[in-house]
Amino acid sequence: xxxxxxxxxxxxxxxxxxxxxxxAEVTRRSEMLGRIAAVYHRYGFDALESAGVERVxxxxxxxxxxxxxxxxxxxxxxxxxxxxPGDWLALRYDLTAPLARxxxxxxxxxxxxxxxxxxxxxxxxxxxxxxxxxxFYQCDADTVGSxxxxxxxxxxxxxxxxxxEVGIARGDYVVxxxxxxxxxxxxEVAGLSGDDKETERGIVLRAIDKLDRLGAEGVRALLGAGRxxxxxxxxxxxxxxxxxxxxxxxxMQAKRDSAAETCAxxxxxxxxxxxxGAGVDELxxxxALLGAGxxxxxxxxxxxxxxxxxxxxxxxxxxxxLTFEITDxxxxxxxxxxxxxxxxxxxxxxxxxxxxxxxTGVSIGVDRLLAALEAKGRLDDRAEGPxxxxxxxxxxxxxxxxxxxxxxxxxxxxxxxxxxxxxxxNQLKYADKRHSPVAIIEGGDEHAKGVVQIKDLVLGARIxxxxxxxxxxxxxxxxxxxxxxxxxKVREILELYR
Amino acid sequence: xxxxxxxxxxxxxxxxxxxxxxxAEVTRRSEMLGRIAAVYHRYGFDALESAGVERVxxxxxxxxxxxxxxxxxxxxxxxxxxxxPGDWLALRYDLTAPLARxxxxxxxxxxxxxxxxxxxxxxxxxxxxxxxxxxFYQCDADTVGSxxxxxxxxxxxxxxxxxxEVGIARGDYVVxxxxxxxxxxxxEVAGLSGDDKETERGIVLRAIDKLDRLGAEGVRALLGAGRxxxxxxxxxxxxxxxxxxxxxxxxMQAKRDSAAETCAxxxxxxxxxxxxGAGVDELxxxxALLGAGxxxxxxxxxxxxxxxxxxxxxxxxxxxxLTFEITDxxxxxxxxxxxxxxxxxxxxxxxxxxxxxxxTGVSIGVDRLLAALEAKGRLDDRAEGPxxxxxxxxxxxxxxxxxxxxxxxxxxxxxxxxxxxxxxxNQLKYADKRHSPVAIIEGGDEHAKGVVQIKDLVLGARIxxxxxxxxxxxxxxxxxxxxxxxxxKVREILELYR
Numbered sequence: 001x002x003x004x005x006x007x008x009x010x011x012x013x014x015x016x017x018x019x020x021x022x023x024a025e026v027t028r029r030s031e032m033l034g035r036i037a038a039v040y041h042r043y044g045f046d047a048l049e050s051a052g053v054e055r056v057x058x059x060x061x062x063x064x065x066x067x068x069x070x071x072x073x074x075x076x077x078x079x080x081x082x083x084x085p086g087d088w089l090a091l092r093y094d095l096t097a098p099l100a101r102x103x104x105x106x107x108x109x110x111x112x113x114x115x116x117x118x119x120x121x122x123x124x125x126x127x128x129x130x131x132x133x134x135x136f137y138q139c140d141a142d143t144v145g146s147x148x149x150x151x152x153x154x155x156x157x158x159x160x161x162x163x164x165e166v167g168i169a170r171g172d173y174v175v176x177x178x179x180x181x182x183x184x185x186x187x188e189v190a191g192l193s194g195d196d197k198e199t200e201r202g203i204v205l206r207a208i209d210k211l212d213r214l215g216a217e218g219v220r221a222l223l224g225a226g227r228x229x230x231x232x233x234x235x236x237x238x239x240x241x242x243x244x245x246x247x248x249x250x251x252m253q254a255k256r257d258s259a260a261e262t263c264a265x266x267x268x269x270x271x272x273x274x275x276x277g278a279g280v281d282e283l284x285x286x287x288a289l290l291g292a293g294x295x296x297x298x299x300x301x302x303x304x305x306x307x308x309x310x311x312x313x314x315x316x317x318x319x320x321x322l323t324f325e326i327t328d329x330x331x332x333x334x335x336x337x338x339x340x341x342x343x344x345x346x347x348x349x350x351x352x353x354x355x356x357x358x359x360t361g362v363s364i365g366v367d368r369l370l371a372a373l374e375a376k377g378r379l380d381d382r383a384e385g386p387x388x389x390x391x392x393x394x395x396x397x398x399x400x401x402x403x404x405x406x407x408x409x410x411x412x413x414x415x416x417x418x419x420x421x422x423x424x425x426n427q428l429k430y431a432d433k434r435h436s437p438v439a440i441i442e443g444g445d446e447h448a449k450g451v452v453q454i455k456d457l458v459l460g461a462r463i464x465x466x467x468x469x470x471x472x473x474x475x476x477x478x479x480x481x482x483x484x485x486x487x488x489k490v491r492e493i494l495e496l497y498r
Numbered sequence: 499x500x501x502x503x504x505x506x507x508x509x510x511x512x513x514x515x516x517x518x519x520x521x522a523e524v525t526r527r528s529e530m531l532g533r534i535a536a537v538y539h540r541y542g543f544d545a546l547e548s549a550g551v552e553r554v555x556x557x558x559x560x561x562x563x564x565x566x567x568x569x570x571x572x573x574x575x576x577x578x579x580x581x582x583p584g585d586w587l588a589l590r591y592d593l594t595a596p597l598a599r600x601x602x603x604x605x606x607x608x609x610x611x612x613x614x615x616x617x618x619x620x621x622x623x624x625x626x627x628x629x630x631x632x633x634f635y636q637c638d639a640d641t642v643g644s645x646x647x648x649x650x651x652x653x654x655x656x657x658x659x660x661x662x663e664v665g666i667a668r669g670d671y672v673v674x675x676x677x678x679x680x681x682x683x684x685x686e687v688a689g690l691s692g693d694d695k696e697t698e699r700g701i702v703l704r705a706i707d708k709l710d711r712l713g714a715e716g717v718r719a720l721l722g723a724g725r726x727x728x729x730x731x732x733x734x735x736x737x738x739x740x741x742x743x744x745x746x747x748x749x750m751q752a753k754r755d756s757a758a759e760t761c762a763x764x765x766x767x768x769x770x771x772x773x774x775g776a777g778v779d780e781l782x783x784x785x786a787l788l789g790a791g792x793x794x795x796x797x798x799x800x801x802x803x804x805x806x807x808x809x810x811x812x813x814x815x816x817x818x819x820l821t822f823e824i825t826d827x828x829x830x831x832x833x834x835x836x837x838x839x840x841x842x843x844x845x846x847x848x849x850x851x852x853x854x855x856x857x858t859g860v861s862i863g864v865d866r867l868l869a870a871l872e873a874k875g876r877l878d879d880r881a882e883g884p885x886x887x888x889x890x891x892x893x894x895x896x897x898x899x900x901x902x903x904x905x906x907x908x909x910x911x912x913x914x915x916x917x918x919x920x921x922x923x924n925q926l927k928y929a930d931k932r933h934s935p936v937a938i939i940e941g942g943d944e945h946a947k948g949v950v951q952i953k954d955l956v957l958g959a960r961i962x963x964x965x966x967x968x969x970x971x972x973x974x975x976x977x978x979x980x981x982x983x984x985x986x987k988v989r990e991i992l993e994l995y996r
Binding site: 009010011012013014015016018019020021022023024025026027030034037041042043044046047048049050051052053054055057058060074075076078086087089091100101102104105106111112113115121123134135143145146148150151153154157161285288289291292293294351352353354386388397398399401402404405408411412413414415416418419430433434 | 507508509510511512513514516517518519520521522523524525528532535539540541542544545546547548549550551552553555556558572573574576584585587589598599600602603604609610611613619621632633641643644646648649651652655659783786787789790791792849850851852884886895896897899900902903906909910911912913914916917928931932
């Protein structure tokens with residue numbers, strides 16, 4: 001392969017819509033994933049890790065008569081230049097489509113039901129926006145092959161446990177449960193179950209989903225003649241009469257203080273509808289199972305206003321919401337909102353095998369959860385940087401290495417400065433950039449006396465920030481200790497900032 | 499988008515060269531990565547996670563005058579069908595090329611030197627083979643921006659610590675260190691440093707690399723006139739005369755009992771070569787630094803026979819080898835061999851900025867390490883399955899859920915059987931497939947008496963395997979205990995198999 005004569009320098013850039021994660025951004029996320037995995041595992045879920053790459057036809061978002069897959073995924077053709085080009089491959093866009101493929105491929109070797117969890121990156125070929133990236137993490141747990149509502153209840157309980165495990169206190173979240181069948185029953189009672197009513201049903205579903213934003217009055221307008229918004233734009237309504245609209249409004253507002261009362265109210269609303277009645281039965285069972293496991297309405301509640309991607313789901317749906325207020329970018333207070341959701345779906349494996357396999361599962365939005373913990377100030381923000389051993393005498397590098405080895409042996413994160421040691425100020429600037437809590441100095445004089453200087457950099461930074469602070473005035477930020485006491489003194493300082 | 503009339507069912511298949519990882523395969527790897535990350539972190543290295551997707555030009559394996567990137571990576575063009583197609587994107591093939599891009603892009607915000615670690619999947623568009631996949635894990639640590647050999651020594655020490663941390667005992671591994679500059683000095687002494695000697699140098703390098711396989715005699719032949727192998731094929735030699743060949747042979751066999759003796763021998767061999775002398779100086783410094791940190795030749799040794807991708811490296815190179823024997827697929831005993839390696843390279847960022855930035859780094863082969871631990875029988879193989887609570891009475895599902903909630907609260911992995919409970923035999927088969935250590939049974943009779951049946955499935959399986967075993971004869975494999983003693987009895991059984 002001949003080298004080209006002159007190559008212009010490449011640009012050092014992430015591709016559009018991708019980003020790099022540094023230091024604590026990475027370790028905090030992996031710690032959170034580890035905690036969630038431990039809960040999933042305790043519930044009997046097994047880890048599954050499939051590749052990032054799948055055959056496009058297995059992902060199943062594409063028409064067979066189109067040469068090139070649609071937008072939405074990153075895809076390419078195997079051996080595109082060859083005489084016989086191969087399969088189209090694509091990066092997975094979620095963890096559910098690969099689960100379907102895995103289950104269909106390995107179903108004879110997998111237990112039934114198959115409880116699995118998966119966590120990892122997924123890719124979307126979409127227009128990136130602020131805070132919206134083309135690669136992000138998903139963290140899912142699904143039970144495949146069980147139609148029992150016990151499977152749904154179990155996932156709701158597990159979701160509550162996961163939230164507490166990662167640091168969301170009880171009372172700061174609620175898992176809300178609803179059932180698609182109840183909604184179908186309500187639509188039946190409202191006279192909207194016919195094949196000719198698809199448009200109306202769509203309008204009703206979207207209206208319910210907007211309850212938070214539009215309030216009861218706005219939704220009521222959309223159920224009837226339609227609604228003009230603040231800008232003057234008009235949205236067509238579903239054209240329900242008052243009696244019909246009342247049933248739907250009643251459904252949305254059916255939540256009562258206990259699961260039993262809510263279910264009783266729903267049973268009134270679905271009247272004679274068979275599917276509606278079955279839905280209420282399921283909600284009652286879920287309530288009873290959760291109650292027996294100790295998951296009361298302070299953690300998990302039946303809430304008929306939960307409507308999430310209902311077109312996809314066939315039974316119970318659930319959503320975890322954080323209930324505390326945060327201040328958003330524009331300084332407004334608002335509820336943090338949803339951080340996880342899921343439900344029951346039945347066509348998972350059918351595409352591959354023709355067989356209908358019931359499944360239910362949840363996806364936790366790890367990045368949103370991290371943002372929530374940060375907003376709450378619950379992320380451990382003590383100095384995470386290493387102790388930096390400075391280099392005063394280049395020829396005694398071995399002594400400095402011995403110091404960090406001692407510190408590390410005691411579990412203390414530590415490093416020797418490896419840049420050019422000539423300018424000592426640069427070494428301290430480096431320690432600052434590393435968010436180091438402590439710097440150690442051992443020049444010729446110290447060496448001769450058998451001591452080291454230990455600088456408390458956290459305190460130093462605070463004094464620099466506000467030199468008048470009473471509380472710091474009498475504390476030194478540098479100590480001279482015997483070389484043999486180095487580790488103990490460093491530990492003492494680190495303890496202060498834990 | 500119109501739906502096609504009839505879609506043939508897609509095949510449920512991983513793409514060629516990709517695979518799925520299940521259960522313990524996933525958790526063991528992530529546990530290992532977690533342990534290695536903890537060591538890297540303790541050494542002051544910071545996590546970095548870049549996206550799986552990079553701009554092809556940033557990866558830098560491609561000619562600018564070729565439309566489609568070469569083989570070796572998975573690549574595609576952004577908006578290929580659009581009027582103005584965009585950049586070529588590709589999946590990263592290692593973690594070093596993205597490090598170069600990240601460092602060039604963010605260098606003003608990063609500390610100097612920048613110690614970073616990264617772990618994650620990489621992709622190679624190569625012909626898959628047995629045990630060779632097109633997606634696999636890498637686990638790297640690099641120090642960018644320091645030319646000091648203290649950086650190389652530190653990485654060697656860290657590598658030794660990592661191996662011990664994941665379960666390789668001291669004595670079962672050795673980190674071997676060499677220096678490219680010493681080899682250059684030896685080649686200079688042997689009269690092979692001229693621009694016209696490139697072919698000969700190549701033959702010499704490849705010959706040294708084959709010492710393990712061909713033995714000293716085979717290598718000697720390749721340094722001289724050439725060598726005929728068992729099949730009769732002839733490989734050209736470098737055509738060195740006896741004196742020249744002796745220098746190279748002496749280099750390969752220069753290892754002595756201590757670093758100091760080895761360095762003394764190497765200094766003889768490089769004679770007046772300036773680069774050779776500098777290389778020996780560096781090895782001496784590395785030996786001294788490691789000795790000061792407590793890393794003696796039982797863990798890290800200077801070994802001139804280490805030759806790894808020397809074309810790429812510019813200074814110290816290092817390699818970790820497992821020294822115990824394993825039995826391979828064909829029943830032959832052999833050394834397990836290399837599990838990690840790296841070295842110093844200086845052209846990392848130059849492609850982007852024109853500036854030469856020194857760097858040194860290591861890559862640990864996590865999948866090979868896992869295979870090694872498995873071969874050594876060091877992976878924890880006790881039953882990792884969950885306790886299975888069977889369902890004798892479908893209407894008492896809430897009671898069974900309460901049982902697993904109790905077990906989980908005590909940190910015991912547990913689940914309720916969620917398949918069709920009609921056939922009890924199927925429930926035990928399921929428990930078997932899940933590698934469950936314990937099954938719990940509470941039918942109507944037990945419920946009335948306030949007891950549960952607890953089956954020890956590990957013991958049950960052993961008895962089934964060999965019913966005559968004396969030691970099992972008197973042990974029951976099923977116990978009836980009071981409901982209130984359930985958790986304690988389960989814990990007692992689990993303790994037996996830890």
